[in-house]
Amino acid sequence: MRTYDTDSITLEEVRDNVWEIPQSGEMNVPARVLASESLLEEISGDRTLQQLKNTTELPGITKYAVCMPDGHQGYGFPVGGVAGIDAETGCLSPGAVGYDVNCGVRMMRTNLTYDDLTGTETELVETLFEAIPCGLGGGGVLEVDRKTVDELLNAGVEWAVDAGYAVEEDLRRCEDEGRRPEATPDAVSQEAKDRGRSQIGSLGSGNHFLEVQRVTDVFDPEIADAYGLEPDQIVVLIHTGSRGLGHQVCTDYLAAIKQSHSELLDSLPDTELAAAPAGSELAASYYTAMCAAINFAWVNRQVVMHQTREVFETVFDRPWESMGMELLYDVAHNSAKLETHEIDGENRELYVHRKGSTRAFPAGREEIPETYRSVGQPVLIPGSMGTGSYVLCGGDAAMTETFGSTAHGAGRVMSRTQAKREFWGGDVQQELQDQQHIYVKADSGATIAEEAPDVYKDIDEVIAVSEALGIGKPVARTFPVCNIKG
DNA sequence: ATGTTC
Numbered sequence: 337m338r339t340y341d342t343d344s345i346t347l348e349e350v351r352d353n354v355w356e357i358p359q360s361g362e363m364n365v366p367a368r369v370l371a372s373e374s375l376l377e378e379i380s381g382d383r384t385l386q387q388l389k390n391t392t393e394l395p396g397i398t399k400y401a402v403c404m405p406d407g408h409q410g411y412g413f414p415v416g417g418v419a420g421i422d423a424e425t426g427c428l429s430p431g432a433v434g435y436d437v438n439c440g441v442r443m444m445r446t447n448l449t450y451d452d453l454t455g456t457e458t459e460l461v462e463t464l465f466e467a468i469p470c471g472l473g474g475g476g477v478l479e480v481d482r483k484t485v486d487e488l489l490n491a492g493v494e495w496a497v498d499a500g501y502a503v504e505e506d507l508r509r510c511e512d513e514g515r516r517p518e519a520t521p522d523a524v525s526q527e528a529k530d531r532g533r534s535q536i537g538s539l540g541s542g543n544h545f546l547e548v549q550r551v552t553d554v555f556d557p558e559i560a561d562a563y564g565l566e567p568d569q570i571v572v573l574i575h576t577g578s579r580g581l582g583h584q585v586c587t588d589y590l591a592a593i594k595q596s597h598s599e600l601l602d603s604l605p606d607t608e609l610a611a612a613p614a615g616s617e618l619a620a621s622y623y624t625a626m627c628a629a630i631n632f633a634w635v636n637r638q639v640v641m642h643q644t645r646e647v648f649e650t651v652f653d654r655p656w657e658s659m660g661m662e663l664l665y666d667v668a669h670n671s672a673k674l675e676t677h678e679i680d681g682e683n684r685e686l687y688v689h690r691k692g693s694t695r696a697f698p699a700g701r702e703e704i705p706e707t708y709r710s711v712g713q714p715v716l717i718p719g720s721m722g723t724g725s726y727v728l729c730g731g732d733a734a735m736t737e738t739f740g741s742t743a744h745g746a747g748r749v750m751s752r753t754q755a756k757r758e759f760w761g762g763d764v765q766q767e768l769q770d771q772q773h774i775y776v777k778a779d780s781g782a783t784i785a786e787e788a789p790d791v792y793k794d795i796d797e798v799i800a801v802s803e804a805l806g807i808g809k810p811v812a813r814t815f816p817v818c819n820i821k822g
Numbered sequence: 823a824t825g826t827t828c
Contacts, residue, residue, distance in 0.1 A: 436823040472824070473824095542826095544823085586824095587824085
């Protein structure tokens with residue numbers, strides 16, 4: 337058997353693209369990295385493997401901890417990590433969800449072609465940048481009062497329908513129909529709500545963005561047809577999360593859990609993995625607060641999409657409906673969810689923690705919108721602003737291999753600090769425009785440098801692993817036209 | 823990711 341050795345951890349190759357850290361010591365289960373050898377080499381360059389191994393010490397974790405091909409280190413738990421933890425005997429860990437609760441992406445279709453956009457790129461990118469707040473801090477499209485924030489934390493995208501920022505059809509094209517019904521606004525601190533009130537309809541910072549793209553490749557015509565995608569078509573990808581509200585929920589509950597459950601904390605190899613035991617009061621309240629933050633993020637992406645529709649109306653001087661600007665799908669990248677999975681022949685109720693990982697349910701699952709159910713759920717995987725993105729379809733193997741999950745992006749290979757040393761934002765921007773006809777706009781050159789295409793792993797290789805394992809099947813590829821960066 | 827180092 338081939339092995340891959342690092343200073344402290346040895347992985348065994350189970351088969352192509354599957355590497356295992358065997359169970360030993362305090363580990364409750366093994367850990368698996370799903371990666372080609374070259375991706376594994378990148379993954380082993382930071383603390384990801386140690387964090388993944390630490391994750392297996394969480395009580396109640398089942399089967400194995402998973403690291404996706406785009407994995408990198410995160411707070412306590414790797415970004416690109418999946419853990420299915422028993423919901424009765426296990427625990428719930430905020431660090432295994434992430435600070436940006438329901439960070440995720442949605443794709444909106446249009447019936448425009450690349451030719452329709454040619455010549456409007458500069459106006460389009462400028463108008464989008466004007467209409468959609470970017471960067472750190474407050475300032476969203478909306479500012480709502482305290483009563484309204486409670487309503488939308490509870491109702492999710494249904495609130496946006498009532499408030500005129502969404503149509504009924506948008507609801508049906510969101511994971512969980514844009515609402516986690518378990519959400520309890522009372523479990524969210526006033527501080528978190530006050531941070532969120534002024535941030536509805538904003539991108540935020542980091543790797544968040546809005547990108548106008550064109551479909552360059554269709555790999556599976558039948559599924560692409562079901563998703564309403566064809567070559568040369570213009571689509572819009574929106575990547576943002578729950579902003580300061582979700583961050584505050586994570587901060588609040590990490591502090592409370594560390595204080596109330598020190599015994600569990602002391603048994604874990606990293607305080608950043610702090611977890612509330614299943615059945616505890618804090619597990620229940622964190623779950624309902626996290627669901628509220630999930631709903632907030634869906635409303636946020638919905639309002640950003642609403643703004644995008646209005647921008648297209650301005651630039652192309654037509655109603656958005658006539659441009660076919662329908663939501664294709666919206667997926668969460670950071671969440672914990674109660675799901676039933678078969679473990680060793682037994683159906684078990686799990687808190688499936690996905691952090692930087694996308695649900696990828698295959699054909700037939702009732703959780704998938706009816707229009708897509710016969711083919712499988714759309715999985716949206718953004719790449720860097722110079723390489724484009726993929727639309728995948730959930731594969732059968734996801735249910736047996738990865739708790740119904742696949743990757744979520746390209747994954748960084750370089751720190752932001754290092755990126756700013758290596759690249760000059762203005763040069764990156766000019767090069768993208770001159771050589772690839774990609775129009776990028778951001779608040780500062782530093783933002784563009786930090787997100788330069790070369791700071792990311794090879795998205796094609798990440799997707800190839802997903803395809804080879806049968807957890808996500810490539811349907812279409814897109815290429816950037818205009819990009820506004822948080 | 824983040825009112826960017828409470």
